[in-house]
Amino acid sequence: MDIFHPLAGVQTEASLEIMKAGSILRKAKSQIWRHRHYKLQEDCKTIAYKSSWALNSYSTCDVEAVREGHQSEVFLSMAGEFPPERCFTLVFHGRRGNLDLVAESAEEAQAWIQGMRILIDNLENMDKREKLDQWVSDLFIKADKNRDGRISFKEARRLLKLMNMDMNEDHAWLLFRRADKSKTGMLEGDEFILFYKMLTERTEILELFQDYSSDGETLSHCDLEEFLREEQLEGERSHEHALELIEQYEPSDTGKTCHIMSIDGFLMYLTSVEGSIYNTDYKHLYQDMTQPLNHYFISSSHNTYLLEDQLKGRSSVEAYIQALKRGCRCLEIDCWDGSNGEPVVYHGHTLTSKIFFKDVVTTVAKYAFKVSEYPVILSIENQCSIEQQKVMAQILKDTFGDMLLKTTIDGKVPHELPSPEELKGKILLKGKKIGGLECLEVDSPVSVEVSDEDEAAETLKSSPTAESWPSESKVGKPKSKQNISKEFSDLIIYFKKVPFRGFEHASSHSKPYEISSFSESKARKYIKEAGCDFVQYNTRLLSRVYPSGLRTDSSNFCPQEMWNVGCQTVALNFQTAGIEMDLNDGLFSQNNRCGYVLKPDILRNRERCFNPERPQDCKDFCPLNLTIQVISGQQLPKISKKEGSIVDPFVRVEIYGVPLDQTKQETKYIENNGFNPCWSEILEFVVHTPELALVRFVVEDYDKASKNDFIGQYTLPFSCIQTGYRHIHLLSKDGTSICPSSLFVHIKITEVTEVPRAS
Template identity: 30%
Template sequence: MSRQSFKVCFCFKRIFKIKGAEPPDDIKRLFEQYSENGTMTLEQLHTFLLNFQEEKATKEDAQAIFNSLKHLNIFQRKGLHLEAFFRYLFGDLNPPIPSKVHHDMKAPLAHYFLYTGHNSYLTGNQLSSYCSVDPIIKALRKGVRVIELDLWPNATKDNVDVCHGGTLTTPVELIKCLRAIKDHAFSASEFPVVITFEDHLTSNLQAKVAKMVTRIFGNMLFCPESGYLKEFPSPESLKKKIIISTKPPKEYLEMSMGEKENSMKKKDLAHKESRGKEKMDVNNVPDDQNEPDEEEYGQDEDVQNAVSEYKNLIAIHAGKLKGGIENWLRIDPDKVRRLSLSEEELEDAAKTHGTDIVKFTQRNLLRVYPKGLRVDSSNYNPLVGWMHGAQMVAFNMQGYGRHLWTMHGMFRANGGCGYVKKPDFLLNTDPNKEVFNPSAVLEVKKILKVKVYMGEGWHLDFHHTHFDQFSPPDFFVKVGIAGVPGDVVMKKTKKKEDDWTPVWDEVFIFPLSVPELALLRIEVHEYDVSEKDDFAGQTCLPVSELKPGIRAVPLFDRKGEKFNSVRLLMRFEFV
């Protein structure tokens, strides 16, 4: 055998030789502490759970763990050996956060963050991708609770399409979108779905939409008995309900002739610029400023009836009062509404009116949406909206990147039901207490201690040459915090060379001033000396939901889909 062929054979063996995962020293010590003669009985496992993992663990919980391990050869009737105990800790029965709804769901809707989509019908970029029901269905299956549809007259002006107006996006019929929402609205969560309409329709088409919505959703629709709501109902009271939110058509009728003509000219210009493929801010017209782009409304009886039918469907009224930010944030004690701001408008308003925004969101809904220059469907930092109490931080769910991972992480909270109760400090209305100031420098409230033990599963979920053609991968972990500016940080482990089951055994300390809004960011990469490091998994977890103890942390791909086998073993402590 030549030296060259021998070398190839040697590398081939290195690729496929997978070292078995051995329990870390901490786990060995814990097993010795809670076992006797190499065996952990049911009672001993229950004691371990109570003291180290679950304060409210029952014997039934311990029995469920026993039952889950019975199929393994390492399990014996008398109890768990070390290897079985290790497999429990590194398995599906030991997640890092609760899997069930556990927040109070009986408060008004304004007291929750809602999992919110932007241009929910787009399959890709904002200018030329297809419009389809597929991204709507995918979002609902992930637990998204707010779906945005842009309504436009179709080519023959006799029906309604959904598309991103003034762009080259290919439309989809509204009726298909509504049917998809009906069929999949509650596949992931029984809590209400809000449909936000960005409306560019004439009164006759609004009447058509009213009939379409009523026919398809029927008793699923939540329609207030009279006009504006004085306070929003609770998610609990709205289970399995569909809620429509848009600007009431009454405002369109009250526009002056000059306002309408100016609006028409602006839309014509935007449309021409888009068709010329110039870069334009196609999203940066707030949805509550869009106007119909057909003939002027008349005041005859048919128009009034059409407007009435459509208006009666609207449970959450959107609108931006005339004037500047002071008027936008004006609070009416007799009615609640939804205000929409672009990410840039929110950033500007936050500089001078941060506490006013928090006050507004204690009763009213604030929706934040991406600036128009994000034509690639990228996203912005959602924490800016959340720390000001914004309930509907709208994201391009078909997008990509770390901000989207943060959004996924926030809504893993509360059992993934799409509604997360806002922290009490954002809801405080006590006149004797100061309103939360998002720009204030705050003292450390809690310290999170994170230990990264090891990882496994890459050899099962990735091809053996995915990271390196001739040797096992060199993995390292990045661990950090997404949160208020003072809490944001990112750290990383050393790289573990040539190992499919890497062991790091490193500890990280994170002082947190607002732990209620903090999310633990975790990324695994494979070190590459000559090129960009390879992605090997990620997750984001709400710190407020983390279960202390040693936990198995599943990882996700770039798009947020869970890997079958890749996971980390970690320990969480609050000091």
């Protein structure tokens, strides 16, 4: 791997050399400090460290970010012990905990900080081809057990197991001999690459290539144009696009000059971002961002401060950083009285750890607009005394400064909510408020009604173990009335929290800046009893739905049924991987991942009466046929760590949307082949409300004796699907890439010829 970074120059090389020489760094964990020798290996891919009992290592590609100074709970709690210039934190992908380290000098800390950032940047800037080369290089290193830079046939057989492939020994030996050009019985450098290419030969793509090739060897400009027009359904754009693809993906200069594409260029195109199932037009900011806030789905988090469960789990500012990096725009902060007059954040009346409110606010201020410039909403569960509410208000104003919205954008009481565009770069608070937005002169605290849907109250009512948790000495149990300080109340502008008193009452009395919260069970009840009314409610007002207090493991509910009626802020536990977060990531993967997605017209138009239970009643009802040919899979990851274990993969396609669209189908499983399984099966669906549908591709390892094991998934909005021959680049449970794992499919979307109508 090329470790030179053009912007870093000599400083980069010096940093990496210091890392390679090794450093004595102190690890902070549970208040106990350990000295360890950390050293970057020569390949710049691995950092080894020696503990008192063993030599360990971790891959640099496992590190997501490096944070400088005191930016973790450990360092914040021990801020006086070590100067920030000697401290740094390594943040790992997935749910692995952070690594807090202290160098012996500020210069040494900077070397590790700058060096790690360069290594991370190099990995992030790799294209698909470079990542594949990296993967192949790593395979070679794993297979080369005796580290002599060569691969024997015995090592090659072991490699096939590592690659999730159970190949006939005679066939493996035949390929090995073909690749062994030097006739030494060993594979070196280019010979190993040749062996790998023979293993990964894509016969299904070669056949497709030859179907459109005039001479059987290349695709002329006209051949490629025909493929784009007939298979990828590109129409008039196909002529210019064919030339662009040859210029971009054909590796041969001769091919570019002659406007022809080789099989290598064709494969590079099909495995590129352009060849993926996701239409890149929708990955950019393509939606109208000038409509009222209640016309958008807003990526929202529940109990954002938690990294684990909501009974005994760890609270962390890291959880806010991760949520914001994921595009979340509505964060929850549960505030309680702390000692020494400092408000704290944690899950009240439980054993979850506590973090300071000021640290949360400081973190949000730093990371709020790194991923998206559109507004961040802080949903404040305010359980503090009047004194500490005043402290909270001052912290918010001092830390956020001009970012904090302190008045309506035009100084007037709004008739409708402002747009995301008008609120760019602003932080808004959601919480209980004294009175409305009209000028209200109040000098003393005022009691405000606590909603039946107040989250803290709901959690305590629901939790079977609530009585066993220690009580708060100052706060006590939630009451039906709570005193709110004017200082805090004045900071609530467009998100005044109010109890829900029914759809009829809301239509005649509710103000556009008011918002009600619903537990998942209450929301389901209203959806079932008055789905149309809920849709109409959400065309005018904002609603928030949150998980039941009984979900003590911080599991999630399916957000789709709430989106079906237009609920904007459907709050999920971002720290808990699973189908629910896959759907959330899928919905918000569009529109530049800005955290705001414009709801379809059927959920915004007040003149319409959309009923998700009966979409066929809509006058412009237009269901679509979705036909998916699941062709093959590529380099699926191993599930078991046992060397001889190989997966038996199958693919399931799941549709999420209105009740009529909730369905799934799956292929047969392929025995002992996770490397290049071939299914060639067709799955067919009718999607009745395409504008609300999400499609989830799941790969699992079949097991007839127990539950199937998850291998990978990919979820996207139906509206963002590209037709034709496409690759699906799979993601892990945590939503991170597992390159080079992919599926190869053919997608066809057509109108349903006979449309069923309401009787």
